[in-house]
Amino acid sequence: GIVGVFGYGGGVIGRYCDQPEKFPGVAHFHTVRVAQPSGKYYSADYLRQLCDIWDLRGSGLTNMHGSTGDIVLLGTQTPQLEEVFFELTHNLNTDLGGSGSNLRTPESCLGKSRCEFACYDSQAACYELTMEYQDELHRPAFPYKFKFKFDACPNGCVASIARSDFSVIGTWKDDIKIDAEAVKAYVAGEFKPNAGAHSGRDWGKFDIEAEVVNRCPSKCMKWDGSKLSIDNKECVRCMHCINTMPRALHIGDERGASILCGAKAPILDGAQMGSLLVPFVAAEEPFDEIKEVVEKI
DSSP, X not given: OOOOOTTOSSSEEOOBOSOTTTOGGGSBOOXXXXXXXXXXXXXXXXXXXXXXXXXXXXXXXXXXXXXXXXXXXXXXXXXXXXXXXXIIIIISOOOBOOOSSSBOOOEEOOGGGTOTTOSSOHHHHHHHHHHHTHHHHHSOOSSSOBOEEEESSTTOTTOHHHHOSEEEEEEESSOOEEOHHHHHHXXXXXXXXXXXXXXXXXXOSOOHIIIIITTOTTOOEEEOSSOEEEOGGGOOOOOHHHHHSTTTEEOOSSEEEEEEEOOBOOTTTOOBOOEEEEEEEOOOTTOHHHHHHHHHO
16 A cells, blocks of 8 residues: 655555454554664754654654665554654654655765765765755655665775665775885784774784785785885775774875766675766765766766
8 A cells, every 4th residue: 555644755655464353453554764864873862752753653663774774663553644744844853764766865974974084075965965856755756766875985884885776985086195104013013903893802913914915906015024015006995904004004185986876686696786987076065066977867
């Protein structure tokens, strides 16, 4: 069955039990998708209010977050939908997300708010495109769903390359910055590799050849015993060396984003990553260069 709120075609997924007489409590079990803030930052007060609404109007079950990214409120009845919608929009200043054959709720990583590797403001891009394409988000008019996701650097913390039709991934054009003294400090054991993330057991002495140079997928790094060098024209921005030695290596200064399209997860073939469409775009507000690509698609 199809249910929704007035004026919207997306945001509510109709779910019905096929034996309502036997299970009247779940005769209706509609799911409400709620747009998450960029980077998924919440105050405790906001979460309490959200849960209060759902305890009163729904099952109390939530999913933080669905695979698209939305806050997912699981299980309510048709008469409660407009009530939930009113509370969300009027009291929490929060809109519904996308569902059905339309633009789904855009999603971003924490970006510049937390990450030293952010190459563009992924939160701002996510918010800007969410506001730009409200109509496509709420009134399905596509033959199939369409997803934007924004990763501020190649670490891909929202996995946009595999989880979206339109993936914007931060990158840089110039050279990786090297602090030669910090490299020596890692080799000497003064700094823990991976920022200490794997220090739960004794892995032995840090071996820059084995753990950094030999793991470079494009073989663009060399260590001569005292100096680390990088052939930047061969670098594929995999982030491994930077993640391993973050105090010694850092992203370049000429920053922007790459745009990839066409990720999908067919059942027989398995997940397929997006294909590079635009190698580099400046990715600065109001993100017109990104919108231009969207419009052409």
